[in-house]
Amino acid sequence: xxxxxxxxxxxxxxxxxxxxxxxNAQKHFAQYPVHLLYTGAAAxxxxxxxxxxxxYRTLGKGGFTFPIVxxxxxxxxxxxxxxxxxxxxxxxxxxxxxxxxxxDLSPRGRCRPKTGKHVIPHRQIEQFPDKKIQELLxxxxxxxxxxxxxxxxxxxSPHENFGDALLVHPKVQSPxxxxxxxxxEIGHIHTNKDYSLHVTLAPQxxxxxxxxxxxxxxxxxxxxxxxxxxxxxxxxxxxxxxRLVGLILRASVGYMTGSRNVH
Numbered sequence: 001x002x003x004x005x006x007x008x009x010x011x012x013x014x015x016x017x018x019x020x021x022x023x024n025a026q027k028h029f030a031q032y033p034v035h036l037l038y039t040g041a042a043a044x045x046x047x048x049x050x051x052x053x054x055x056y057r058t059l060g061k062g063g064f065t066f067p068i069v070x071x072x073x074x075x076x077x078x079x080x081x082x083x084x085x086x087x088x089x090x091x092x093x094x095x096x097x098x099x100x101x102x103x104d105l106s107p108r109g110r111c112r113p114k115t116g117k118h119v120i121p122h123r124q125i126e127q128f129p130d131k132k133i134q135e136l137l138x139x140x141x142x143x144x145x146x147x148x149x150x151x152x153x154x155x156x157s158p159h160e161n162f163g164d165a166l167l168v169h170p171k172v173q174s175p176x177x178x179x180x181x182x183x184x185e186i187g188h189i190h191t192n193k194d195y196s197l198h199v200t201l202a203p204q205x206x207x208x209x210x211x212x213x214x215x216x217x218x219x220x221x222x223x224x225x226x227x228x229x230x231x232x233x234x235x236x237x238x239x240x241x242x243r244l245v246g247l248i249l250r251a252s253v254g255y256m257t258g259s260r261n262v263h
Contacts (some may be wrong), residue, residue, distance in 0.1 A: 019146040058195035062121020062161055063161045073158050074118040081094035081219035089228055098204040099251035108213035113234055119219040122232055124194040126257040129235050137236055140246045141189055147263035152253055158183040163191060168256050175258030181227045186256045187249055197233040209248060
């Protein structure tokens with residue numbers, strides 16, 4: 001018959017085991033203090049890093065072939081990221097030409113969508129359009145390209161390194177330094193994630209778009225040679241949103257090509 005140990009025996013056994021464990025740990029720490037510190041730090045940091053990496057992966061592709069490389073770069077750049085919704089910098093800009101008229105761009109009428117905490121890729125994490133609106137936006141994008149064959153062409157986005165972008169036509173000379181700083185990319189849609197866009201706009205058009213709630217600066221705009229005119233345009237949610245986003249995209253075509261005749 002099995003004898004059940006008393007509570008005193010259990011307590012004594014556990015106490016002895018713990019005493020032995022802490023005694024051995026103390027000796028090991030005295031002998032290998034740096035190793036134990038590294039082990040303890042890794043036990044804390046690695047789960048947090050893994051969680052952050054998984055969050056990064058939910059944002060979709062963003063310019064890097066290998067996600068782990070993009071994640072590391074995003075961590076390195078994060079301290080240099082800037083706020084994205086002030087417009088004062090454009091008020092001060094000497095370039096006063098504009099392609100958007102205030103009466104054409106009504107206020108968006110919604111709160112700004114939240115964006116991911118990583119500076120790259122720059123994506124929304126809420127307020128996504130349904131399938132119908134996604135298709136209408138892509139159609140509008142292609143229509144602009146087809147209607148302006150002498151101004152733009154469609155090619156791989158040099159900023160995203162995947163997906164289609166509107167590019168300044170090779171026969172069109174860059175009208176300003178911003179066009180070259182933007183690698184002559186007019187804009188692209190993030191069709192693999194949220195259907196927001198990135199476009200390059202004239203400074204006064206940037207001001208209007210931000211003040212009316214239709215977009216925000218890229219966190220790295222004005223940093224690492226990415227011009228301050230490089231903006232995210234929030235995902236359209238209605239058919240009228242698509243129409244207005246189309247106006248913004250056409251304004252980008254005009255600014256990046258120096259043309260006032262954009263269809």
